[in-house]
Amino acid sequence: MGLLWGITLLWAFSFSLIGVYLAGQVDAYLAVASRMALALLVFLPFWRPLPWRQALVLMATGAIEIGIMYLFLYKSYQYLTVAELLLFTIFTPLYVSLFADLFARRWPKHLWAPALLAVAGAAVIRWTELSEDYWKGFALIQAANACFAFGQVWYRHQSKSTSLTHRARFAWFFLGALLVTALASALLADWQKLPVTPVQQGVLLWLGVVASGLGYLGWSYGSTLVSAQQLAVMNNMLIPAGIVVNVVIWQGQVDWLRLGLGSVCMAGALWLCRRQSS
Template structure:
């Protein structure tokens, strides 16, 4: 779980950069740069000797979904709500529910514990942002695009986890460049459609620095570590940990950057998520003990 915690802390420190002014740039072009910057780094580690063509194409396709489609649809959702960070975060906090449901489909059975903790983690975020809710047609359209993004991101995590379980000789660093390549293909198509290539000359030095940081660290190293961490925990724990960064980010914004937020709600939200993680850990421990007892008995 250490990888998930490290990434959550890093992501929580980026909350104040999410609304950095980039009015003159095409959003799809920004996403293209964010995917492009980390690609050369991970190309140094790519190793396909243990993969057949089907697996190579599978990782490319998975990356196009988990990162490419996720980013493009989330940007669309973000623009519909006029870049309101509160709605954006609230909509993203439904990822745990998607992970729980997709995991149950893969396992072929219902898990009330996973469903309960994933819903509880979402409600903990709703606790922070419920005062900002204002419904209109744009909000509903944004919500729809956000759920597509959530599903794609959740599907990528859960599917990657299961693929890697079947490939013990393949390291995460061997295939991550393939996933970035898949994402880059999707984003290039979206950028071409939106005419984003015309904005290359308009990127300022400050904008380049922020995008470079988001690309190499947030979209590169962090996404790599997140998938690596996902392989080491259960679906239920992974689902809840997807929301860990949110109350953490609110606390960081309040304490370090002096932003006005309700600290009580943020602390309560963080406590709920930690309790959900504890429930998942105990549930998994009890399940392992039960399985061992059953195997000995038989």
Template sequence: MLALFAVSLLWAFSFGLIKGELTGIPPALVAFIRLGFCFILFMPLALMAKKYRPNLRLVLLGSIQFGVMYLAYIASYQYLPGYLVAVFTIFTPLYVMLFDALLTKRFNAVLLLPVLLSILATAIIVFKMPDSGQVLTGFAILQLANLAFAFGQVAYKHYSVTLDSPHKVNMASMYLGAMLLTALAALPQTIGSDIVISQRQWAVLVYLGLIASGLGFFLWNLGARQVSAPLLAIMNNAYVPLAVLLALTLFNENADITRLAVGGGLIIISLYWAQQITQRLENKVD
């Protein structure tokens, strides 16, 4: 759980950083550069492992969780204002629970209650009435990103426990798949085009690639292995109140403090509720 909280704080800070720094760079190229740095960071660790060979299943899984997610996420900005991107990511916990139920062939409606509470809590913080005619298109694209990220983390949670390889080696294979997919997507956007990336933008990309993405996804999937599906689902929205809080304190943006307090409080309650339900069910099994 500590790893998930750490990543939530990391991504909350990164959200404000991304907003105004990477305009003018093709979205697929941004995704490729970030995921390329992820692969560069973890490939030496994988090579130090004995008899390392890329796990093709993890390569495919990484192309979905990180590659498809980033491509769809960044593309959604062409149709949605920033606040609606934040609003429409709040459904990811539902997809986490859906995929976990499909993979385990078990579903308990009681476990869904705290997850729904966390979605309501996040909506209280970020929801505004949409004012764009392209909302449905953007919503559909963003749900593809949410589905890809939800499937990847749940699939890794269950598949990784069957592997003998360490987590850092597994992530190298996943980053390889994500980098290859985004490279294919970026190629048409870069051939014959005059793209200029400033030193400041390179600094942001290095930070986002090595720290926010590389270290962040590593810790996120590590944390996914250690918690129950409902807690993992709820933590997918935990970055939202943190992002709003940082927007107030570090980036001098406006936000409704009352909504932040109510929504943040409800997310804490939902985490506690999910933990209590999970422990009660585990005790019954024992």
């Protein structure tokens, strides 16, 4: 769990960095493709040839969990406010629980209670009035949530049957993600919005090498060390962590009562996970 907490804190900074220095200034497709390219460079020294089936599975995992997920996520910005987008990401734990049950070929029994409690906690923190026309955005963000959840569970499932190191796997993982995002950039990007300032380039370097490269490696490895219940709950811990970082460093506004109540619900979900796993 300690590793997942560390990555959660790391990613909490990413939301504010993107919002302050990149959003609306650098094309989203170019930003995502740049992140994937930089992350791939981190793992190229560990690349090794694999049987084509295994290589394709790893590439497909990266393409779905990160590549396609980001495409759905950025498309949803056309229909949702930031508050609505954050609200709709709270359903990710439910998708993690669902895919964990499907891969284990079991009937849901214990996974859903902590996942629902985590969703309730995040809803308390992020609930806001919804705009009149949000169904397209809602569908897009649920597709993004499902892709991210599926990739996490699929990676855990693969880890049970391979001795390949995580570092070697992630060279193929980010190659798949880069192929998807590079194709989207070629077709959809606004090439007038390049990262031209040193600050923008520095933020992208941090996001690509640290947040994406080391972050997803740590998160995927950490996901193999915890139960599916704990993984589901940790997917929503980023919401209170991101809010706290934004308030402390960038002087954002927050309803501390709602943040406290929501965090208590999430802590209860983690306690429930531990109780069911013991």
